[in-house]
Amino acid sequence: xxxxxxLADFSVAEITELLALACKLDEKPEPRALEGKVxxxxxxxxxxxxxxxxxxxxxxxxxGTFVVSPNMSIHGLESRSGIVMDGVAAEHIREAVPVxxxxxxxxxxxxxxxxxxxxxxxxxxxxRELTSLxxxxxxxxxxxxxxxxxxxxxxxxxxxxxxxGSNGKFVLxxxxxxxxxxxxxxxxxxxxxxxxxxxxxxLRPEGFSLPEVIMDKARNAAAMSGxxxxxxxxxxxxxxxARVIYVNSWASERHYGNKxxxxxxxxxxxxxxxxxxxxxxxxxxxxxxHCLPVRRGVTVADRILDGPRSVVIAEARNRILxxxxxxxxxLSG
Amino acid sequence: xxxxxxLADFSVAEITELLALACKLDEKPEPRALEGKVxxxxxxxxxxxxxxxxxxxxxxxxxGTFVVSPNMSIHGLESRSGIVMDGVAAEHIREAVPVxxxxxxxxxxxxxxxxxxxxxxxxxxxxRELTSLxxxxxxxxxxxxxxxxxxxxxxxxxxxxxxxGSNGKFVLxxxxxxxxxxxxxxxxxxxxxxxxxxxxxxLRPEGFSLPEVIMDKARNAAAMSGxxxxxxxxxxxxxxxARVIYVNSWASERHYGNKxxxxxxxxxxxxxxxxxxxxxxxxxxxxxxHCLPVRRGVTVADRILDGPRSVVIAEARNRILxxxxxxxxxLSG
Amino acid sequence: xxxxxxLADFSVAEITELLALACKLDEKPEPRALEGKVxxxxxxxxxxxxxxxxxxxxxxxxxGTFVVSPNMSIHGLESRSGIVMDGVAAEHIREAVPVxxxxxxxxxxxxxxxxxxxxxxxxxxxxRELTSLxxxxxxxxxxxxxxxxxxxxxxxxxxxxxxxGSNGKFVLxxxxxxxxxxxxxxxxxxxxxxxxxxxxxxLRPEGFSLPEVIMDKARNAAAMSGxxxxxxxxxxxxxxxARVIYVNSWASERHYGNKxxxxxxxxxxxxxxxxxxxxxxxxxxxxxxHCLPVRRGVTVADRILDGPRSVVIAEARNRILxxxxxxxxxLSG
Numbered sequence: 001x002x003x004x005x006x007l008a009d010f011s012v013a014e015i016t017e018l019l020a021l022a023c024k025l026d027e028k029p030e031p032r033a034l035e036g037k038v039x040x041x042x043x044x045x046x047x048x049x050x051x052x053x054x055x056x057x058x059x060x061x062x063x064g065t066f067v068v069s070p071n072m073s074i075h076g077l078e079s080r081s082g083i084v085m086d087g088v089a090a091e092h093i094r095e096a097v098p099v100x101x102x103x104x105x106x107x108x109x110x111x112x113x114x115x116x117x118x119x120x121x122x123x124x125x126x127x128r129e130l131t132s133l134x135x136x137x138x139x140x141x142x143x144x145x146x147x148x149x150x151x152x153x154x155x156x157x158x159x160x161x162x163x164x165g166s167n168g169k170f171v172l173x174x175x176x177x178x179x180x181x182x183x184x185x186x187x188x189x190x191x192x193x194x195x196x197x198x199x200x201x202x203l204r205p206e207g208f209s210l211p212e213v214i215m216d217k218a219r220n221a222a223a224m225s226g227x228x229x230x231x232x233x234x235x236x237x238x239x240x241x242a243r244v245i246y247v248n249s250w251a252s253e254r255h256y257g258n259k260x261x262x263x264x265x266x267x268x269x270x271x272x273x274x275x276x277x278x279x280x281x282x283x284x285x286x287x288x289x290h291c292l293p294v295r296r297g298v299t300v301a302d303r304i305l306d307g308p309r310s311v312v313i314a315e316a317r318n319r320i321l322x323x324x325x326x327x328x329x330x331l332s333g
Numbered sequence: 334x335x336x337x338x339x340l341a342d343f344s345v346a347e348i349t350e351l352l353a354l355a356c357k358l359d360e361k362p363e364p365r366a367l368e369g370k371v372x373x374x375x376x377x378x379x380x381x382x383x384x385x386x387x388x389x390x391x392x393x394x395x396x397g398t399f400v401v402s403p404n405m406s407i408h409g410l411e412s413r414s415g416i417v418m419d420g421v422a423a424e425h426i427r428e429a430v431p432v433x434x435x436x437x438x439x440x441x442x443x444x445x446x447x448x449x450x451x452x453x454x455x456x457x458x459x460x461r462e463l464t465s466l467x468x469x470x471x472x473x474x475x476x477x478x479x480x481x482x483x484x485x486x487x488x489x490x491x492x493x494x495x496x497x498g499s500n501g502k503f504v505l506x507x508x509x510x511x512x513x514x515x516x517x518x519x520x521x522x523x524x525x526x527x528x529x530x531x532x533x534x535x536l537r538p539e540g541f542s543l544p545e546v547i548m549d550k551a552r553n554a555a556a557m558s559g560x561x562x563x564x565x566x567x568x569x570x571x572x573x574x575a576r577v578i579y580v581n582s583w584a585s586e587r588h589y590g591n592k593x594x595x596x597x598x599x600x601x602x603x604x605x606x607x608x609x610x611x612x613x614x615x616x617x618x619x620x621x622x623h624c625l626p627v628r629r630g631v632t633v634a635d636r637i638l639d640g641p642r643s644v645v646i647a648e649a650r651n652r653i654l655x656x657x658x659x660x661x662x663x664l665s666g
Numbered sequence: 667x668x669x670x671x672x673l674a675d676f677s678v679a680e681i682t683e684l685l686a687l688a689c690k691l692d693e694k695p696e697p698r699a700l701e702g703k704v705x706x707x708x709x710x711x712x713x714x715x716x717x718x719x720x721x722x723x724x725x726x727x728x729x730g731t732f733v734v735s736p737n738m739s740i741h742g743l744e745s746r747s748g749i750v751m752d753g754v755a756a757e758h759i760r761e762a763v764p765v766x767x768x769x770x771x772x773x774x775x776x777x778x779x780x781x782x783x784x785x786x787x788x789x790x791x792x793x794r795e796l797t798s799l800x801x802x803x804x805x806x807x808x809x810x811x812x813x814x815x816x817x818x819x820x821x822x823x824x825x826x827x828x829x830x831g832s833n834g835k836f837v838l839x840x841x842x843x844x845x846x847x848x849x850x851x852x853x854x855x856x857x858x859x860x861x862x863x864x865x866x867x868x869l870r871p872e873g874f875s876l877p878e879v880i881m882d883k884a885r886n887a888a889a890m891s892g893x894x895x896x897x898x899x900x901x902x903x904x905x906x907x908a909r910v911i912y913v914n915s916w917a918s919e920r921h922y923g924n925k926x927x928x929x930x931x932x933x934x935x936x937x938x939x940x941x942x943x944x945x946x947x948x949x950x951x952x953x954x955x956h957c958l959p960v961r962r963g964v965t966v967a968d969r970i971l972d973g974p975r976s977v978v979i980a981e982a983r984n985r986i987l988x989x990x991x992x993x994x995x996x997l998s999g
Contacts, residue, residue, distance in 0.1 A: 029369050030369075031368040031369025031370075031395075032368065032369075035697040035698065035728065036695050036696075036697025036698075036725070036726050036727065036728060037697075037725075037726075038722045038725050038726060040718070040722075046405070047405075048401065048405050048424070048429070049432060051399075051405070052373070052399040052401060052433065052436055053436050055397075055399040056371045056373075056397075056399055056436040056437065059369070059370075059371050059396060059397035059398075059399075060369050060370075060371060061369065062368065062369060062697075063725060064397060064721075064722075064725035064730060065725075066717075066718040066721040066722055066725075068714065068718060072712070072713075072714050072717070078962075082963075082968065083962065083963060084962070084963035084964060085961040085962050085963055085964050086844055086961065086963075086964050090959045090961060091714070091958070091959035091960070091961075092960075092962050094962075094971070094972070095958055095959065095960060095971070095978060095979070095982075096714065096959070098979050099715060099958065099979060099982040099983070100718065102979065102982065102983040102986075103718055103719050103722040103983075103986050104722065178419055292424070292428055292432065293423045293424030293428065293429070294424070294425075294428060295418040295419065295423060295424075296411075296416065296417070296418050296425050296427075297415075297416060297417035297418055297419075298417060298418050298419050302415065305427070305428070306427070312428060313428070313431050313432060313435065316428075316432040316435065317432070317435040317436075320435075320436050362702050363702075364701040364702025364703075364728075365701065365702075379738070380738075381734065381738050381757070381762065382765060384732075384738070385706070385732040385734060385766065385769055386769055388730075388732040389704045389706075389730075389732055389769040389770065392702070392703075392704050392729060392730035392731075392732075393702050393703075393704060394702065395701065395702060397730060511752055625757070625761055625765065626756045626757030626761065626762070627757070627758075627761060628751040628752065628756060628757075629744070629749065629750070629751050629758050629760075630748075630749060630750035630751055630752075631750060631751050631752050635748065638760070638761070639760070645761060646761070646764050646765060646768065649761075649765040649768065650765070650768040650769075653768075653769050
């Protein structure tokens with residue numbers, strides 16, 4: 001595997017194979033599979049789960065990692081072209097990134113959306129610029145518009161729970177959050193559920209439609225898999241017979257890059273906090289999914305997170321397993 | 334071993350077995366004993382020795398570690414119950430801690446005393462709350478009221494030096510320090526020395542008695558082992574025939590949680606800085622022990638630290654050896 | 667190998683053997699050569715490449731590392747003698763450094779020049795003080811006056827490129843930089859090129875002569891190897907037939923420790939930014955070398971860094987290979 005950037009680069013059969021490998025490595029560890037192998041981890045954005053699950057994944061297979069974040073370089077990294085570097089930044093990504101990559105057998109890169117210009121973020125411009133500097137295999141650890149490790153873990157979590165692909169209803173719901181969050185998780189999630197063959201409903205208030213390019217990609221995946229993708233602001237209709245509600249917050253397309261306008265716009269939307277009444281007409285065992293971190297009492301009520309619907313810990317634990325599978329395919333043998 | 338939280342959970346025979354294993358691993362390394370095994374390290378309080386000795390211990394046996402500290406989560410971790418998380422904290426320990434633990438085969442946790450309410454700290458409330466969220470084996474890397482890794486290393490250090498258990502006189506002395514320090518080390522130390530069968534004297538100025546629950550626990554251990562535990566503010570009487578003076582500072586029970594009151598109270602106590610005259614009527618080879626870090630010229634004179642009485646480097650080196658033994662029992666086979 | 671502090675401690679034959687081992691480990695990895703071995707990494711100054719290349723090097727050979735930096739100790743490390751530590755620093759290097767070293771099989775130490783007193787820095791006083799506290803093998807990861815890992819990587823880079831030792835012309839050129847930088851890299855570089863038997867010219871503006879003790883050491887190495895060492899401010903003469911220009915900036919000997927005086931003095935020197943016209947009468951394939959990080963548009967023009975003359979990425983990649991060779995000689999078998 002040369003890169004792991006987007007589930008859309010794989011067939012459903014290839015995903016199934018990765019997930020089978022993840023299960024196999026969970027049941028029967030291979031503590032020498034990657035002995036002497038090194039995964040470079042470049043975090044241009046903060047991380048908790050992603051960082052430590054990759055660190056642990058490599059150790060479990062006999063290899064290891066090193067971590068680079070911008071504050072480790074003297075005064076940070078410059079990324080602009082043609083610049084005279086007489087300010088604080090003492091190093092340019094054009095030197096730093098190829099060097100860091102050359103110290104690993106593969107590199108994982110995280111670079112969140114800048115949330116200034118929607119089209120820049122939708123094109124994944126910053127992430128592509130970084131990977132263009134690298135000639136080792138790479139892994140997307142969350143870019144402006146994708147988070148394939150999270151989506152693969154979520155797919156496995158639904159498999160583990162016996163939630164069916166075809167005819168399984170999947171609701172991706174927006175929730176209130178004090179910040180305008182990136183589109184990476186909702187974009188990856190709607191595509192993943194559609195690719196899995198599910199009937200996907202995006203539930204969001206007006207002004208929070210997912211950008212058309214994201215919806216189109218998901219619809220294409222649904223067309224291939226026999227699933228479907230719709231969008232609504234009608235909670236009751238959305239939740240009807242749902243097997244899963246996957247909750248996330250994301251920035252408004254309408255006010256993208258304008259934090260104060262979005263803040264004012266969503267003042268009335270604090271009721272978008274998931275609680276038991278949401279599940280009234282859902283399947284009785286409808287699950288609550290979330291990629292974490294999650295704000296209790298803001299995004300979701302304590303009784304949901306602490307109750308039987310929540311599978312957030314299982315999702316997080318599956319992160320390490322699917323990442324072991326990706327690393328095994330990328331680096332072993 | 335399901336957890337390593339308190340020497341009181343073990344018999345003297347079990348401690349002896351752990352110490353024998355530590356010596357064996359020092360003489361005959363087992364670089365594959367823990368291959369593919371991962372120790373999660375959760376530091377809610379700062380660390381130098383504990384952090385790097387656990388990191389090194391796992392590598393020496395073929396495994397590895399990852400480290401989590403609160404500043405790695407976006408804006409820190411919330412721990413209060415029933416809270417609406419619309420402030421800075423973006424994640425709650427109820428999600429973070431089980432996830433972190435699930436990425437390791439065991440977890441080490443450090444959470445210092447909050448030093449606000451004495452009874453909360455004596456009950457080890459915060460640490461118990463954390464371990465209740467974990468279903469892997471865990472290690473206490475210093476809680477409000479315990480530091481079993483330090484005590485096990487100190488026990489081994491005295492064994493290495495031939496300092497006897499029965500009939501060995503052990504002085505635990507308070508020293509001056511600019512801060513009101515936690516009770517963890519003195520509480521663990523007085524218990525350890527009593528469990529080892531030593532005649533323990535706690536030497537401290539008035540107002541710095543160790544809380545009764547700590548003294549009672551040590552007296553119970555002494556009753557089982559044939560040792561004894563007394564308390565005094567008479568330095569000369571305390572040091573008579575002492576084989577070891579173990580120095581530490583701790584917050585005043587009388588002014589617990591009131592930093593400025595303690596500061597004023599201890600203005601006159603700066604002479605509680607260990608120097609050669611303290612040893613006048615001690616055993617001629619009486620040793621100076623301290624868990625480090627130690628403030629030169631404040632807690633102890635340079636000539637003691639740099640002289641033959643000091644065994645502080647040996648104590649610190651024993652940290653890695655006893656931790657290897659604990660990890661080996663917990664994770665191998 | 668007991669220590670790796672200075673290429674001058676080795677014969678050319680020993681260097682050749684190290685470089686051959688580096689090539690061998692690149693072609694035929696030895697993922698178990700250092701299993702269970704631990705390298706302690708003590709960084710008293712910031713690092714990117716050095717840190718992660720040592721981390722990766724140890725993993726590739728089956729061992730591991732841990733990292734200590736002063737901000738990990740509560741309130742930093744004290745290094746003065748005879749001090750009463752009632753300020754912010756809670757720990758002294760006399761305890762911290764031996765303990766850290768005792769947790770590893772070897773220790774790497776970085777401590778930049780203080781740039782206050784030239785003679786202190788030239789004597790490598792601070793670094794020697796640290797290594798005197800250590801009884802494991804140690805590696806100089808850049809001290810006030812040396813950077814042997816960088817020089818060994820640079821030597822290998824020239825070997826890889828077929829740049830000859832005898833009769834190869836090597837220009838070490840000063841460049842403009844907003845800060846007064848340490849002498850470690852220029853001192854190590856001029857000695858390395860002389861030891862390799864090259865004809866070395868130090869090109870620098872008036873006021874930026876390298877201190878006599880540095881030049882003398884390089885001349886002695888040249889006398890042994892058949893090379894030569896000269897100094898000039900005449901760019902055209904210096905670059906005549908050059909095979910390599912190695913660019914660096916360093917503090918002015920004349921204004922050492924006086925930042926504002928140096929700043930004013932070098933106001934007129936911003937043209938010391940390497941660009942294509944510099945190469946007019948150099949060998950047609952004359953290479954550009956730099957240890958990184960490098961400031962684009964300040965030290966060197968983009969078209970040089972992005973063009974075929976630049977070998978900076980190759981130099982950086984060779985860091986890991988030569989360090990693997992050093993570690994292998996120091997820790998295996």
